[in-house]
Amino acid sequence: MSDPVSAFRFAVNVTPKPGILDPQGRAVEKSLPHLGISGVSKVRVGRRVELTVEAADAAAARAVVDHLAGELLSNPLMELFEVEALG
């Protein structure tokens, strides 16, 4: 008998580090006046990755996500990541 496993769902939000030039964010920001929108600034464009992890418990699942988010989903030289547990 193996240990029972459960499935845990997470989202990983990856964003450019503060201070890193984000040309995508700047392009979005520049397009807003064409929509008649003003007063919006500091637009930063990132990436959201959702995934399911099978593990013995939530803490073990979270450790897997933290590891893969730092090694693969984000580049620590230029990006930050944030892990969010989904319901």
Add this chain to the structure above:
Amino acid sequence: MSVRIGIVLFPGSNRDIDAVNALRVAGAEPEILWHESADLAGVAGILLPGGFAYGDYLRAGVIARFSPVMRAVADFAAAGGPVLGICNGFQVLAEARLLPGALLRNRGLRFVCREVTLLPEHLDSPFTREIGERRGLRMPVAHGEGCYYADDATLDELERDGGVLWRYANPDGSVALPDDPGNPNGSLRGIAGVRNVAGNVAGLMPHPETAVEAILGSEDGLGIIRSLVVSAAEWSSTGTLTGTRPATPARGAA
């Protein structure tokens, strides 16, 4: 016997044939290395060609980093063998943390495909030794993510240690800073290519391998390719590489 140099082929590599041609022009024997194999077939040097490895999904170069061949390339680099990454190959080496810094999306957001002028530095390195004199080298760039980035401390350290091998130049011969006309992508301090601390791994965004014959519009890239070939020959016959030093931990890991 000509020296054998491996060209790493990932799904999505597309400059491998240009690399084959350039190595032949430079007098070497190219050997294609498939990404799923960790066997380097006893080559004396490695060239990571341009393209879009694994579709550039997630970030350019990151998925290639985890392929079996890259584990072998990392071991080859750790042993002191010469490794050169061109364009996407540079992105792979940066993601693999074999080279300092990162390649961000071009400042202008557009894919840039045009000729640039490169100024080489440190003409005694394994990747510049056959260039001869310090002069502007004309060759193409073709990339969407080529903006060289590292934090200020890492850039200062790179410059102090002689880690910058190539910079973009303006028409007047000055270094092309991020907003200058000679800088195609916003690269900080005009950096087009770097080497590691040990000096045996280098990468650059421009394409020397497509500027090796007059019929291609420029022969200015041949010096860089010949440098790799001469270095690989030296490495295979002596087990040492002029212009390198013992490996130390990679910089810029913070």
